[in-house]
Amino acid sequence: MGEASKELKLLIVDDEERFLSTTEKLLSRKGYEALIAQSGSEALEILEQHMIHVVILDVNMPKMDGIETLKKIKQRFPLVEVIMLTGHATVESAVNGIKYGAMDYLMKPTDIEILIQKAEEAFEKTHRDKKNI
């Protein structure tokens, strides 16, 4: 397990625990530091405490679902970029997410490389946004 070598910090939000742990491991092997949250509220707490650039957010979660979480994130942390992740047929809800400020969406099962690629794109955008500010 290598140390985090990349500037980009990720937060993965999904209700599947095993998905979170394995993705975290994969990302860390690829040199990315990733935090994980099993629910929307947990994600918001982590965002309070940590500097996060990009959030990978599952659409379908119990209690607070992806779209709701997205709204809150965008409200409280407007500079954080969000990529929606959906395993559901609800592509429309993922697209809907874009309407509420998500940058992109990914369909499950997605390749880790593609996930990283999208995250990097989002990260670049945060840079641009910061410069613009």
Next chain:
Amino acid sequence: MSPITDTEKQNDTLLQYKSIKKAILFCMIFVPLIPFIVSMAIGYYYFATSLEHSVTSNMEKIVYDHRQMIELFFKERISDLEFIQDSYTLNQLSHPEKLKQVFLNLVKRSSAFSDLGIFNEDGIHVAYCGTYTLTGKVYKKADWFQQAMQKKSFISDIFLGYRQAPHFVIAVALNSTNPKWVIRASIDTQTFDSLVEQVRIGRTGEAYIVNSEGILQTNRRSGGMLMEVLDETIRFPSHDEEILTFISHDSTGKEFMYATTWLEGNKWLLVVRQPKDDAFQPLRRAAYLIFGVSILGGFVIIGIAFYTTHRIIARMKKKDIEKDQLVKQLIGTSRMAELGEMAAGFAHEINNPLQIIKNEQSLIQIIVSELKEAGILKRSKNLDELNDSLDQIQLQISRCSQITQSILKFSRLNEPVLTHVDIRKIISEVSGMMDNKAHVNGIDLRYDISPNTPSVYGDPTQLQQVLLNLYNNAMDAVIERHGKSGGELSIKMNKRNNGWVEISIRDNGIGIKKENMEKLFTPFFTTKPVGKGTGLGLSVCYGIIKSMGGKLDAVSQEGVGTTFIVQLPASTGKKLVN
């Protein structure tokens, strides 16, 4: 539906058709047939009545005219004799020479006279001129002599008399002479006969005279000689002037129309008769005609009734079948929608674990390569197999994900982006993509694209997907049958009369088995080997075309080829709001 209730339903509808058929046939045959027959019958009745009337009045007229003629004949003959009696005395005419001279003059006036005789008041035949020798015979007791002396003139019945030959006589004894004497002339029966016999009605109508005892006084053309007794029953008029008409039959049972009237004070009866079938021949002809027309008309009515009923029932059956098909289609569509929803849920459930498997696989792969780099794992056959196995897992995961993607497409949750689409463009794009495959497999691509095909309203990407899918299926079918040469694929597009655009893709491939036609658009139905097809291609196409308000059909014959027909409503030119 179980097969039993199906047959019961079929029997029910069959019975229903039968009773409808009966009702229509009944109405169509009897409603026109009854007035038709009634009008024919009325026509016949009136024609028969009027014909009978005209036949009767015609006979009455003949009888009347003849009576006039015959009575005139008698009157003239009597006045001839009266003239002689007035002009000459008994003495003068007692000389045979004188009598002969008078007789010759008389014959000049009428050839009916065959002899002439003079009698004194004692009935002694004083003089005679004729072919017999009757002079000197005494007739005091003879009926005709007594009647003539009493009544001034007398016409006898036909009788044989001394000469033993049938004849009748006219005797005149005027009161103006004193003493009274009698002049008598015999009338040639042939001349008299011809007078009566010349009457001819129709082909067989005839006239004759009988006396009150029913003895013929003239010959009858149809048989019956003078002085014979009639072989038929005749009704006699009650008084002089009356003309009686009636129908009777002779001894052979043949029916005749009769008209009878008295002549000369109820002595003789003039009979005119005509066989009924002769008199009513026009009626018989009319009856045949009416009968023929009725039969013909009846057949025409019945024929038309059967034909029309057959057509109505056939159309009803067709409509019913169409209705059944529609219901089946509706059921099929709703089942498909349910299936779509189920499949979508299923895809979701699969995708989550699939994501985890994918990540685990990636992790294993990374760890293995790290271990290899660190030199912990040596190159070995086992390591190769492990890598191969990992690759296989990756391959199978992507296969699964393809399936779930297709399912999601099928469940139409990817909402189409609708715009005006020029299908010609899409066809040329798709053809561009497929050209290589066609070329490599020796498939002859043919196009028949009508230049004035209107654009349709739909999602271009989805339409492209549909056409690609249909091309691919067609090519696979062609390759399976023909290998690398002899394949044909023709794409035809034109505007239909109802304003729709029709695209047909016809191949000469292996065709689709009849039992598979029903399941053609059902999700997960495939005839391709395991792993080659998801069984979702056509169901996705079906869903897409349906979502654009179109229709997708297939016609196929095993071993000949298949045609897929896409029908889409033409866009009106305005942008519609979905």
